[in-house]
Amino acid sequence: MSALLSPRLLRSLLPPLSLAALLIAIFWLQPRTMSYFGLNLLLNLAVPIALATIAQMFILCVNELDLSLGGFVSLVACVTATWVHDTPLLGFAALVGLIAVYAALGALIHLRNLPSIVVTLGMSFVWLGLAVLVLPTPGGKAPEYIRSLMTLKPFFVPMPIIASVLIAGLVHLFLMRSALGTVLRGAGGNAKSLERAGWSILRIKMTMFALAGFFGVLSGMALVGLTTSADANIALRYTLLSIAGVILGGGEFVGGRVSPIGAVIGAVTLALAGSFLSFLRLNPDWQIGAQGAILIIVLALRVLISRTEAKA
Amino acid sequence: MSALAKFGKQPWLWAWVGAIAVWAATAAYTGGTGSGQVMSAALTFGAFFVIVALGQMFVITLGPGNVDLSVPACMTLAGTVAMKSMDGSGAMLPLGLLLALAIGLSVGAINYSLIRLLRIPPIIATLSSSFIYQSAAIWWNRGLRVKPPTELAEFTTAKIAGIPVIALCVVVLAAIGHVVLTRTLYGRGVIAIGQNPRAAHLAGVKVERIRAATYMLSATLAGLCGYLLAGFSGGAALNMGEEYLLSSIAVVVIGGTSVAGGYANVPGLWGAALFLFLLVTMLNTMGAGAGVRLVLTGLIIIGVIVAASGGKRTT
Numbered sequence: 001m002s003a004l005l006s007p008r009l010l011r012s013l014l015p016p017l018s019l020a021a022l023l024i025a026i027f028w029l030q031p032r033t034m035s036y037f038g039l040n041l042l043l044n045l046a047v048p049i050a051l052a053t054i055a056q057m058f059i060l061c062v063n064e065l066d067l068s069l070g071g072f073v074s075l076v077a078c079v080t081a082t083w084v085h086d087t088p089l090l091g092f093a094a095l096v097g098l099i100a101v102y103a104a105l106g107a108l109i110h111l112r113n114l115p116s117i118v119v120t121l122g123m124s125f126v127w128l129g130l131a132v133l134v135l136p137t138p139g140g141k142a143p144e145y146i147r148s149l150m151t152l153k154p155f156f157v158p159m160p161i162i163a164s165v166l167i168a169g170l171v172h173l174f175l176m177r178s179a180l181g182t183v184l185r186g187a188g189g190n191a192k193s194l195e196r197a198g199w200s201i202l203r204i205k206m207t208m209f210a211l212a213g214f215f216g217v218l219s220g221m222a223l224v225g226l227t228t229s230a231d232a233n234i235a236l237r238y239t240l241l242s243i244a245g246v247i248l249g250g251g252e253f254v255g256g257r258v259s260p261i262g263a264v265i266g267a268v269t270l271a272l273a274g275s276f277l278s279f280l281r282l283n284p285d286w287q288i289g290a291q292g293a294i295l296i297i298v299l300a301l302r303v304l305i306s307r308t309e310a311k312a
Numbered sequence: 313m314s315a316l317a318k319f320g321k322q323p324w325l326w327a328w329v330g331a332i333a334v335w336a337a338t339a340a341y342t343g344g345t346g347s348g349q350v351m352s353a354a355l356t357f358g359a360f361f362v363i364v365a366l367g368q369m370f371v372i373t374l375g376p377g378n379v380d381l382s383v384p385a386c387m388t389l390a391g392t393v394a395m396k397s398m399d400g401s402g403a404m405l406p407l408g409l410l411l412a413l414a415i416g417l418s419v420g421a422i423n424y425s426l427i428r429l430l431r432i433p434p435i436i437a438t439l440s441s442s443f444i445y446q447s448a449a450i451w452w453n454r455g456l457r458v459k460p461p462t463e464l465a466e467f468t469t470a471k472i473a474g475i476p477v478i479a480l481c482v483v484v485l486a487a488i489g490h491v492v493l494t495r496t497l498y499g500r501g502v503i504a505i506g507q508n509p510r511a512a513h514l515a516g517v518k519v520e521r522i523r524a525a526t527y528m529l530s531a532t533l534a535g536l537c538g539y540l541l542a543g544f545s546g547g548a549a550l551n552m553g554e555e556y557l558l559s560s561i562a563v564v565v566i567g568g569t570s571v572a573g574g575y576a577n578v579p580g581l582w583g584a585a586l587f588l589f590l591l592v593t594m595l596n597t598m599g600a601g602a603g604v605r606l607v608l609t610g611l612i613i614i615g616v617i618v619a620a621s622g623g624k625r626t627t
Contacts, residue, residue, distance in 0.1 A: 065435070114617055115571040117379070121558055122613035129606025136603070240439055253377065253433045289447025295440040299430050306431075 007309035014305065015249045015265045018298055022272050029279040036158055043160035044226055046271035047150070048073070050164055051219035052238045053245035053267035054171055054260060058212040060246050061175075061188045061258045062205055064109065064116035069216060070239035071127030072098070074232055076220025078131045081140025081230035084221075088143070099213035106209025110202050124239070131232035138231030142224045150225030164264050171260035184208060188256025244295055245270055250302075269294075323568030324580030326620065330566075331587035338594040348474065354589045355479035356469075356544070361585035362482050363537040364556050365563040366489045367530030369581060372564050374523060375506040375573035377433050380530045382423055382442035383560055384553025387538030389449040390415040391548035394539050395458040402463040409539060416535025419445060420528030427527070428520065434527075450550060457547040464543035478540065483582070490578040502526060506573030563588060566616050 026042070027034045033042055052073055059066040076095065084091030105123065109116050152159045175181035186194045187204040195201050219238070224230050247253075248269055249262025273294050277287045319325070335354075339347035364383055371380045390412040398408040419441075426437040470477040493499035501522045504512035513519045537556070542548035565571055566587060567580025591612065595605040 108618070112618055115376075118561070118565050118571050118617050119614055121561060122610045122617070124558070125606045125610030125613065127610075129603045129608075129610065131603075132606065133601070133603035136601075243436070244439070247432075247436055253435075283451065285451035286447045288450075289444040292440040292443025292447075295436075295443075296426065296430070299432050299436070299440075303430050303432075 007305050010305050011302065011309065012250060012259075012262075014298070014302060015259075015262045015269070018248070018301075019265050019269045019272070022269055022276055026272065026276050026279060029276075033275075033279075036156075040153075040158040040160060042272065042275055043158065043164070043268065046268045047160050047163045047167075048219045048223035048226065048235070049238065049241055049245065049271050050167055050264045050267040051215050051222055052235070052242045053249070053263045054167060055212040055215035055219060056242035057246045057249075057251060057258045057260060057263045058208045058215070059116070060243075060251055060253065061185055061256050062208045063188050063254050063256070064205075065243070065253070066120045066212060067117060067239055068120040068122075068124035068127055069212075069242050070236040071124040071131065072102075072213075072216045073220045073223065073235035073238050074230075075127045075131040075134070076217050077224045077227075077230040077234050078135040078140065078232060080146070080221050080224045081142055082135055085141050085143045095217050099210055099217060102213025102216070103206040103210035106205040106207075107202060109209075110205040128232060128236075135230060135232055138229065140224075140230045142228045142230075146221055146225040147228060150222060164268060168261045168264035175258075175260055185256040185258070188254070188258075241267070241270055248295065248298055322577075322579075323575070323620075324577050324583055325568075326616070327567050327580045327583030327587050330616070331583050331590055334587060334590040334594050338590065338597055341594070341597055350590070350593055352471070352474060352476060354586050354593065356476045357589045358582065358585035359476065359479045359482035360537055360541055360544075361556075361559055361563050361588065362486055362581050363540070364534050364560040365567070365581045365585065366486060366578070367533035368560040369489075369564045369567075369569050369576050369578070370493070370502055370526045371434075371530045372561070372569060372571060373502050373506045373573050373576040374526055375509060377435065378573065379435055379561065380423070380438050380527065380534075381435060381557065382419060382438040382445060382531065383534045384557045385442035385445035385449065386416055386419045386531050386534040387541065387553035387556060388548065388550060389419070389445045389452070389538070390535035391538035391542035391552060392449045392453040392458075392550075395460055395542050395548045396452065398458075398461055398464075400459050400461055402461040405461055405463055408461075408464075409536075412535045412539035413532055414535075416532035416538075417528055419535070420531030421524075423531060424524045424527040428524075446550075453548065453550060457549060459547050460543040464540075465546065468540055468544035478544075486578050486582060493576055493578060498522060498525065503574055503576065506570075506575070508574075559588060562613055565620075566613065568620065 032038055052069055056066055056069055076098065079091060079094050079098075082091075083094055105119065108114065109119055150159070154162060175185065183194065183199055184204055184207060186199075187201055187208070191201050194204070220235065223235060227234065245267035246258065246263050247266070249259055249264070249266030251258040251263060270291070273291050274287065277290050278284075282290060335347070335351065338350060364387070368380055368383065371378050393415055394408040394412040397411055398404040423434075423438050423441055426432065426441055427434050430437065468478050472480070493502070501512065501517045504515065504517050505519055505522060509519055538548070538553065541552055545552065563581055563584040566584035567577065569576045569580065588609075591609060592605060595608060600608070
């Protein structure tokens with residue numbers, strides 16, 4: 001096989017290629033989407049999903065899994081639509097407090113050597129309960145500045161594309177290119193050797209969980225900016241979407257092998273899959289199922305590539 | 313070690329202590345009125361929890377990363393297909409049951425082939441396939457709510473001397489599960505794989521065969537639960553499995569089974585199922601709103617995990 005198309009390269013190209021294939025299919029089915037306005041509509045809801053996926057990626061990077069992310073994003077959305085709108089100071093203090101709780105969760109999981117799946121499972125009840133307490137019935141109002149930021153119409157390139165590129169680029173620079181990012185990722189690869197080198201795994205886990213909390217907060221705020229109001233169940237599906245997004249983007253469950261750019265691409269692909277299926281005029285009953293099928297197909301392709309990688 | 317001290321170390325003990333404490337607290341709050349009905353309801357709902365949790369327990373015991381997330385979708389699919397094909401006729405009852413079990417079995421087989429062929433973590437495999445099962449259920453169901461045969465409805469709500477029949481049946485099922493886990497080659501194999509898959513393989517345990525059987529068992533039990541639950545609640549609904557995803561995992565873990573795999577026990581399942589149901593009932597009786605109830609449920613699950621991990625076994 002030529003050096004141009006090594007399995008390794010193919011593997012890293014798989015996420016963008018899947019996205020491109022999906023986009024081309026959408027343009028072909030519905031040429032009107034190939035415009036500023038069309039792309040804006042298509043990609044709007046991808047921004048909060050991308051942010052949530054980045055949050056999940058930080059957790060996966062240290063070999064943990066967050067099953068409470070959807071509940072957390074819902075809670076942030078509820079807090080943003082009520083407290084941040086009415087009493088900004090209290091609202092932002094609450095959001096900072098939530099990030100601190102995430103860091104504390106990281107510490108608890110590390111210190112007591114607890115399975116993150118179960119702890120975050122418990123937390124998903126807590127977040128949902130708090131969200132119901134903050135906003136018992138759907139409603140609230142997005143703060144004006146978040147609303148206008150999310151509906152900004154910059155010249156030539158639609159806002160969601162700029163936002164996605166910015167998110168992917170910044171997180172990539174931080175996690176993949178900076179010295180600190182390398183150490184943080186190392187905790188997922190080989191925690192023992194990092195510890196022997198003098199780094200505190202506790203602090204690394206707390207940092208990663210705090211980062212996840214931070215991006216979870218951004219996701220909730222972005223979501224409210226788009227929907228203008230919130231309810232306690234608004235983002236529950238984000239838990240599964242975010243995990244699927246990281247995996248679609250080439251991330252692994254263990255070993256600190258993640259990719260921020262891939263994660264954003266994965267999230268956008270998942271968000272677009274819904275639109276693609278409705279353009280196909282697929283029986284709406286099968287829409288969720290087709291999303292599952294897309295996920296399975298991409299994973300199957302990855303296995304095929306890995307096999308050639310192993311042979312080569 | 314004295315017998316009493318050994319008893320105190322049983323991993324399932326805390327779930328039962330919790331269940332009894334919560335029940336006593338509820339009874340004390342209401343002055344004893346209705347505590348019989350509460351127990352009877354707890355036994356019925358607990359039975360449904362235990363059916364799915366039994367399968368989930370075997371899966372979780374296989375080791376880290378093994379979890380069956382397709383339980384709710386499988387329940388829904390089995391429930392809808394069985395109810396629709398029986399169409400309320402009592403004569404079709406056994407056929408419906410067979411259909412529900414067969415659907416569970418095939419769901420388990422598909423789940424396992426995805427895990428094996430695509431070499432993806434079970435969480436992602438069962439998650440993505442569950443989307444497909446859910447869609448199949450929606451497509452089959454068409455939003456209708458077919459009434460279950462009256463015989464099935466009667467069976468799921470029948471009582472002998474105040475004790476729900478279904479609870480008695482599930483006690484027998486759990487006892488069988490206990491024997492399978494502790495006394496058969498299969499059960500010992502599951503535990504061995506959970507403790508160290510490589511060592512188990514070298515010791516001659518058929519690792520992949522046992523993993524396949526475990527995922528099929530879990531999905532078949534989910535199918536059975538979907539069938540019974542649809543009979544109990546007057547028809548299959550598309551969201552009937554929803555709460556069983558988190559509950560099935562919570563019941564297994566609170567019951568003293570190790571999430572890291574390799575250590576399991578069946579008596580804890582019943583204790584934990586009763587505990588979870590009684591806890592919600594207690595909070596309801598005390599007039600707590602939905603929000604407070606959820607927050608407390610979550611905090612208690614975490615509290616139990618933190619307490620249960622108290623030092624002795626590091627994984």
